[in-house]
Amino acid sequence: MSNTPGFTRHGDNSFIAKFSASERDVLINLSEQLIEILAERIDAVDSDPLAAMIGITGHDSPPDDDVLLRLLPNAYADPVDSAEFRRYTESVLRDKKRLHAMAIRSHLLNSPHGDESRVEVDQENAQAWLGAMNDIRLALGVRLKVEENSHEHLELLAPDDPMRGVYAVYSWLGWLQESLVLALMDDAQE
Numbered sequence: 001m002s003n004t005p006g007f008t009r010h011g012d013n014s015f016i017a018k019f020s021a022s023e024r025d026v027l028i029n030l031s032e033q034l035i036e037i038l039a040e041r042i043d044a045v046d047s048d049p050l051a052a053m054i055g056i057t058g059h060d061s062p063p064d065d066d067v068l069l070r071l072l073p074n075a076y077a078d079p080v081d082s083a084e085f086r087r088y089t090e091s092v093l094r095d096k097k098r099l100h101a102m103a104i105r106s107h108l109l110n111s112p113h114g115d116e117s118r119v120e121v122d123q124e125n126a127q128a129w130l131g132a133m134n135d136i137r138l139a140l141g142v143r144l145k146v147e148e149n150s151h152e153h154l155e156l157l158a159p160d161d162p163m164r165g166v167y168a169v170y171s172w173l174g175w176l177q178e179s180l181v182l183a184l185m186d187d188a189q190e
Contacts, residue, residue, distance in 0.1 A: 006179025007126075009186045016120050017176070019108070024117045026169060028108050030136045034101040037067055037139070038094050057091040060084070067139045071097060100132035126184055133177045140170045 007017045019027065041063060060083035063069045072090055074082040103125055111117040121129060140146075144154060144167055157164040 006176050007183045008179075009183045010120065013122050014120055015122075015126050015180065015183045016118060017179070019111075019117045019119065021117070023172075024108050024111070028105055030140075030169075031101040031104040031108075031132060034132065034136055034139060035098055035105070037065070038071070038098045038101070040065070041068060041072065041090070041094055057087055059090055060087045062086070067142045070138050070142045071135055097131065097135050100128040101135065103128035104132045123184075126180060130177060130180055130184075133173050133180075137170060137173050137177070140166060140173070144170060146170070 004018045007015045010016045041059060062074055062082070063072055072086075072093060075085040075089070076082040107119045107121060107125065107129075108117060111119050144150075144163060146154070154163075154167045157167060
């Protein structure tokens with residue numbers, strides 16, 4: 001998708017990437033979709049103030065949607081243990097994932113528009129970008145039915161197959177994620 005080097009280290013605590021207008025739009029759209037799908041599991045207002053304050057959710061069953069189930073998986077094989085764990089952790093996990101996706105959206109919406117958008121993130125926001133890109137890739141992977149050995153099949157999709165574009169975005173996000181990891185590793189080595 002891109003001819004840019006992805007994320008590069010800039011200074012002591014800064015990482016920069018440049019995105020074409022279409023790349024920017026794709027990232028904004030995917031982050032908004034992630035925010036929307038995570039909002040499907042938002043709890044109703046809890047009358048117990050302690051439960052609301054510490055993030056105990058009313059959800060104790062796994063999500064019906066395959067994408068949400070991948071993003072908010074069961075922690076245990078035992079359904080009772082998994083349900084109890086989900087009640088105490090899902091709300092916090094869901095909020096963290098939403099905040100990560102909102103960070104991508106915010107950075108891109110606040111970057112200069114035009115032919116190329118320049119995004120600069122610090123260490124903390126780089127971690128948010130990594131988390132959100134991972135979640136977006138997980139969601140796309142579910143829709144693409146990505147499995148351990150399915151990459152060869154996906155690479156051979158017909159040029160007119162609509163899933164070919166989705167797979168291209170999935171691959172591009174993996175490359176972008178890798179560029180940020182390498183930039184962060186450069187930071188750690190210095």
